[in-house]
Amino acid sequence: MGGTTLLTMAAMVLLSVFILSSNSLIQTNSAFMSEGEYIITAISAGQMLIDEAKTKAFDENTLSAPVGTVKELTSSLGKEKDEVIDGFDIFKKKTFKSTIQFDDFDDYNGYKRIVSTFRSDDYSVSALVQYVDPLNPDKSAVGKSFCKKITVIVTNPYLTVPVKLEYAMIQ
Amino acid sequence: MQYLLEITASTIVGGMILLLVMRMNSTLLESATTISVEKTVQSNITSLIDELDYYFKQIGYRVKDTDKIITAEKGELSFLSDIDNDGDIDTVSYYLSKKKILRETENPNDKLLYRVINSSPEVTSNLGVTSFELSYYNGAGVLTNDEEEIKYIKYAIEVESLFPINGEYKGAYAERIVRPNNLR
Numbered sequence: 103m104g105g106t107t108l109l110t111m112a113a114m115v116l117l118s119v120f121i122l123s124s125n126s127l128i129q130t131n132s133a134f135m136s137e138g139e140y141i142i143t144a145i146s147a148g149q150m151l152i153d154e155a156k157t158k159a160f161d162e163n164t165l166s167a168p169v170g171t172v173k174e175l176t177s178s179l180g181k182e183k184d185e186v187i188d189g190f191d192i193f194k195k196k197t198f199k200s201t202i203q204f205d206d207f208d209d210y211n212g213y214k215r216i217v218s219t220f221r222s223d224d225y226s227v228s229a230l231v232q233y234v235d236p237l238n239p240d241k242s243a244v245g246k247s248f249c250k251k252i253t254v255i256v257t258n259p260y261l262t263v264p265v266k267l268e269y270a271m272i273q
Numbered sequence: 274m275q276y277l278l279e280i281t282a283s284t285i286v287g288g289m290i291l292l293l294v295m296r297m298n299s300t301l302l303e304s305a306t307t308i309s310v311e312k313t314v315q316s317n318i319t320s321l322i323d324e325l326d327y328y329f330k331q332i333g334y335r336v337k338d339t340d341k342i343i344t345a346e347k348g349e350l351s352f353l354s355d356i357d358n359d360g361d362i363d364t365v366s367y368y369l370s371k372k373k374i375l376r377e378t379e380n381p382n383d384k385l386l387y388r389v390i391n392s393s394p395e396v397t398s399n400l401g402v403t404s405f406e407l408s409y410y411n412g413a414g415v416l417t418n419d420e421e422e423i424k425y426i427k428y429a430i431e432v433e434s435l436f437p438i439n440g441e442y443k444g445a446y447a448e449r450i451v452r453p454n455n456l457r
Binding site for chain 1: 445
């Protein structure tokens with residue numbers, strides 16, 4: 103094998119490496135930008151749930167008037183017996199069941215809904231509500247407090263990482 | 274003869290490499306265009322959400338009359354608010370153009386989203402809005418069209434690119450609920 107052949111082979115290898123890495127870069131950039139569209143819709147779906155929860159009372163016991171002590175707040179967070187939503191809530195007749203049935207913020211604890219859009223696959227939105235420290239909402243409260251935090255997780259087959267949104271509500 | 278063969282083979286291989294590089298360059302350009310268009314669409318929809326949230330949250334600001342919303346339709350919302358904080362109540366309207374008026378764009382579905390304050394000229398810009406739908410809810414969360422009953426507003430907006438990339442219009446979709454303080 104002559105020197106020229108060796109040089110040619112080395113050049114071909116270098117060219118292949120360059121093309122492969124460029125191709126990988128293009129693919130990654132395209133996927134990243136396409137995911138942006140799904141992230142925007144996912145944030146919108148999650149924010150919708152938070153916006154809806156914000157329209158409700160702080161607690162089942164504060165529907166008519168605020169309470170003076172934390173002891174008067176409900177101990178178990180979640181929907182009441184008369185609020186029946188089995189499995190995933192689905193958008194029907196231009197509304198979700200939660201919009202009408204739920205009356206307080208913590209009813210959304212354990213709640214799940216499917217948000218369908220015509221641009222991409224269905225989004226699965228789930229929520230968790232917990233009592234948190236009013237001075238530090240990132241920290242769970244010991245017992246009850248006048249601050250509740252909702253954590254909303256949105257997933258979609260096209261999202262590599264679920265979108266997580268949080269909102270803390272005080273009485 | 275040997276030299277002739279070598280020159281022919283080199284020309285063929287060189288030509289193939291040149292084609293490869295040209296193809297890669299074209300792919301790079303296409304990818305850059307796609308990314309740029311997607312970024313524009315995503316930027317447009319987030320700007321629109323910011324704007325709509327800003328204006329809708331001010332519905333009824335400083336309005337003493339109970340009728341704070343004048344028109345509540347699927348494609349149009351008109352409301353009263355002291356939008357410029359000058360003490361005078363303004364009438365603000367949002368609506369989508371009814372038909373295709375953007376003849377210079379390739380997208381057959383893009384329309385203009387108008388904002389009109391009082392009797393001033395329509396304010397708009399072509400951000401590629403293809404759909405803008407409004408829904409209105411009362412305090413119990415039930416759908417209503419009665420302007421006096423409305424407590425919160427849901428809007429759904431879709432934005433698409435003005436021209437197709439590989440035959441496809443890049444787009445983004447978002448929905449939001451706005452609960453103006455002055456409708457509570």
